[in-house]
Amino acid sequence: MLEILILAAGKGTRMRSDLPKVLHRLAGKPLLGHVVDTAHALGAARTCVVYGFGGEAVPQALADDTLTYVLQAEQHGTGHAVKQALPQLAENGVTLVLYGDVPLTHVSTLQPLVVAAQSGKLGLLTVNLTQPDGYGRIVRESGRVTRIVEHKDATPAERAIQEVNTGILAVATRQLKRWIADLKNDNAQGEYYLTDIIAMAVRDRVDVETHHPGYEWEVLGVNSKAQLAQLERIHQNEIAQALLEAGVTLMDPARLDVRGTLVCGRDVVIDVNCVFEGHVQLDDNVQVGANCVLRNVTVAAGTRIDAFTLIDDAAIGEANRLGPFSRIRPGTTLARDVHVGNFVEIKNSQIDDGSKINHLSYVGDTTMGKKVNIGAGTITCNYDGANKHRTVIEDEVFVGSDTQLVAPVTVGRGATLGAGTTLTKDAPAGELTLSRAKQLTIAGWNRPVKQKKEG
Ligand code: UD1
């Protein structure tokens, strides 16, 4: 049985923030959330998070009943942190130790450590760094690991060692419990070092088996905003490469941000500077123009979204044309072959097949039928200052430009509204309804002339 401990009690002083470090976001998700996902992917029977700095903010932000939270009220080192969680861990399993501020470790990098622990060894993840300053060094004798020495406790010769401890290790829980109970804090930092268990393992003839990550960045922690930004770029590049591999055309993989999941069909094309948040699905042949933001959206096959379009919590149907500069707000569904053009805002509305709202309009709380044409500058007045009301526009209605529909109101099938109409009562099907005054011409009328000032 695998149980996973995530250490997340540290303050993260260098983030210069009131938010606990592990709650800072990478790709839209708290750092700790990435590590929790990794723990789930590894199939942990229990995942235990040791928290401290920031108090209840951490368990509140990631409330998840699959997690066990353990408070480390004062931080006396990584060994002390592990000790707080030990009572939660089953005697007969193995424990993998991860860190809430190391978000990008691949599952495939961690699996061999778990396998080592399951076969009675101690699995330790190490990495060779050209600049190992600050890290614990892996001390070997005749090639075998004998102990870890922390940078602050190391001799100059030890500081020359380039193989460093990532902190990530896996071992039988029974042994971990025994060794942690024996830790002392007689070192440069006066802390209980988890790393001291390596020498104990060697003493007890437990093999220490080291593994390396596929990429160095898999073991990088976040200590500052600069490091957070650096890992964000690395992670975004990974996402972009996976999309390219899946056949998506990215006009520039360096100018794409996915903060959530982006699922694409075949022959999807995404232009530069698009942001995808939450869960976004783009079906076959969807094209997304430059500078679009899509959040929790599904887009059906063959739809083209032009530049600077923002879509939030909506379902977009097949073969639509949206944008440039359209805004689709929550609760909107667009059926087939719908056109939404520039400076059009649609909120909480259902638009049926073949309808067109091409210019400068607000459509809110509206049910629109098929093949409706909405003229430029049309506004549904859905709000009376206190309550929202619905507008119903039936099939094949033609709405002239600069029309206001004061909800609740219904426009019957095939009706036409003349330009400039302010519709306050239902418009009957098949008829022309208009509300403007009759046009008249005053013959011989003269414009006023500017009076000349005296002197
Ligand atoms: C630790 C390792 C070092 C390794 C390095 C890798 C020890 C003694 N040293 O050093 O060998 O090279 O990580 O980054 O383990 N934490 C707690 N409670 C505590 C102390 C720490 O939860 O009381 C958490 C922190 O939030 C952090 C992690 O443990 O996520 C590591 O702590 P940190 O103090 O940064 O360890 P290092 O000194 O860098």
Ligand code: MG
């Ligand atoms: Mg420290």
